[in-house]
Amino acid sequence: MNVPNRIRLGVVGCGAISGAYLGMAKNFPIVQVVACADLDMEKARAKAAEYGVPKVLGVDQLLESPEIDLVMNLTVPRAHVATALRAVENGKHTYSEKPLGVDRAEGMKLLEAAKKKNVLVGCAPDTFMGSGIQTARKLLDEGIIGRPVAFTAMMMCPGHEHWHPSPEFYYQAGGGPMFDMGPYYLTALLNLLGPVKRISGMASVAISLRTITSRDKYGQTIVVQTPDHVCGMLEFQNGAVGSLITSFATRFPTYDWQQPITIYGTEGTMRVIDPNTFDGPVHYRRKDDADWVEAPPQFVTGYGRSVGVADMAFALQGGRAHRASGSQAMAVLDLMRGFLDSSESGRSYEPVTSYERPAPMPAGLPFGVLDL
Ligand SMILES: NC(=O)c1ccc[n+]([C@@H]2O[C@H](COP(=O)([O-])OP(=O)(O)OC[C@H]3O[C@@H](n4cnc5c(N)ncnc54)[C@H](O)[C@@H]3O)[C@@H](O)[C@H]2O)c1
Structure with missing residues (x-):
């Protein structure tokens, strides 16, 4: 080469x-x-x-x-x-x-x-290369909350037709909340928890006709051709089992948008940043902690x-x-x-691809440098 x-x-x-x-x-x-x-x-x-x-x-x-x-x-x-x-x-x-x-x-x-x-x-x-997910991964690997047992991950919104100038692709094959936002969540979860053993999903078209309200195409309609509400359970090879909700058909969700992933371990719980962002606080609380502890970023920020x-x-x-x-x-x-x-x-699915976590990001190198 x-x-x-x-x-x-x-x-x-x-x-x-x-x-x-x-x-x-x-x-x-x-x-x-x-x-x-x-x-x-x-x-x-x-x-x-x-x-x-x-x-x-x-x-x-x-x-x-x-x-x-x-x-x-x-x-x-x-x-x-x-x-x-x-x-x-x-x-x-x-x-x-x-x-x-x-x-x-x-x-x-x-x-x-x-x-x-x-x-x-x-x-x-x-985004998983940012300080937020990398810090969470390091702490999990160090066993700060013990062995991960459960997790919840949520991405719920009404869709993108109110702001994106050409939102049609979000409602065609390759779109929908899972193909649009799932990559952030699944990539983060794979980096945090490793390979998946099996999943079970449920999906629906909840709002089949969309009206664009962003400027250029205001008033045009989109016929939704792929599920706009996709939920499921994932069992990881490390034993952790949890749920992921992705939706373009919901309003006013009450979960914490800045930390939409929570991982529950045998010794404590960790709140992980929005995986669509690079940096942000990671919090954990171990069984003897009086309150949540904020973990400082342990990797380069600002990417x-x-x-x-x-x-x-x-x-x-x-x-x-x-x-x-x-x-x-x-x-x-x-x-x-x-x-x-x-x-x-109506049955669970076992991945046909194998997965190995990429190397963690280097720590201590200057901004913009990823190798010595
Ligand atoms: N908009 C966002 O906030 C955002 C965020 C993260 C990721 N993405 C992803 O980025 C990609 C692009 O999204 P976007 O929001 O910029 O869409 P967009 O519609 O604004 O831009 C896509 C551009 O690609 C061009 N294009 C389409 N097909 C082409 C082809 N065959 N050859 C050359 N040009 C072609 C279009 O003319 C258009 O200018 C999508 O995969 C989307 O999932 C978008």
């Missing part, structure tokens, strides 16, 4: 989330955004101007450009695999927004193609979306594994589909 000193990035998909990547990527000298593209050239031009990206290319041009080493794929879910496959076929590494794909078959197809071409596949989320891509760049140079990997995202995709499959079959 030929690895340049600085990994040259091309961004495909210049919509709502692209600014978060383009802004944060500047903090990692190991990567350099050299071009961006979108089906809508106007969007690509606007983002290039805003973030100082040197070139705007057509999508095909970018995917074929010899000046690009890694394609950051920020398109909508149903275009993730098609776009990533084209990058891979051209010998480029790829990092996609979540989910990896809309079903298991296309996720596997991408990973196999990348293996053949000897290139890396990365996938969001990279944002694109730390996963920077980690891929360090991995390429150091010959080590990257953390926000395609195989982790494949395990998450397998579980997300599993909730829907279990709901349809």
Whole structure:
């Protein structure tokens, strides 16, 4: 594998989330955004101007450009695999927004193609690399609450049509609350608790017709084509059993939005940050503690979306594994589909993919540096 000193990035998909990547990527000298593209050239031009990206290319041009080493794929879910496959076929590494794909078959197809071409596949989320989940993982591994027994995890909201300029994809295959927000929760839970043994799910379309109330498409309607309310139980190989609720059909939830995951152990309980964020307080309370204890962050704070891509760049140079990997995202995709499959079959689902936790983040390195 030929690895340049600085990994040259091309961004495909210049919509709502692209600014978060383009802004944060500047903090990692190991990567350099050299071009961006979108089906809508106007969007690509606007983002290039805003973030100082040197070139705007057509999508095909970018995917074929010899000046690009890694394609950051920020398109909508149903275009993730098609776009990533084209990058891979051209010998480029790829990092996609979540989910990896809309079903298991296309996720596997991408990973196999990348293996053949000897290139890396990365996938969001990279929020688990932030200080919040990393600190929680370290404390759990140290046994601060004993052996994890149970957990609850919740992501409940009314949906995204009141704010997103083009919310249709949230209600198509590859969308819904599980495929949209499940990746954050499941990636965090896998990092905290390890591989899953089995799951059982129940899913429904609770609100079948949506009216957009964000500005550009105000008043247009969306027919919901995928479950907008997905719940389930997960049994982890370490014995912990708990529940996950993801919903785009609920209002005024009463759980703590800042710490929506609680893990109950034999010796105490831990409250974990919103896995859609990087930093935030972790609290625990052991059986003899008079009150909750706030754990200070034990890892670098301030990271944002694109730390996963920077980690891929360090991995390429150091010959080590990257953390926000395609195989982790494949395990998450397998579980997300599993909730829907279990709901349809009425039986529990056992994952067909294996999972191994990525290495913890390094502690004590300067901001923006992920390897010595
Ligand atoms: N918006 C958010 O807050 C948010 C947060 C985290 C993750 N994400 C994820 O990021 C991805 C993009 O979301 P978004 O909110 O930016 O969507 P968006 O609709 O605002 O932007 C997607 C962009 O991709 C372009 N596009 C679509 N298909 C394409 C193709 N085949 N080739 C090239 N360009 C194509 C569209 O023209 C559009 O500009 C989704 O997978 C979503 O789940 C979004």
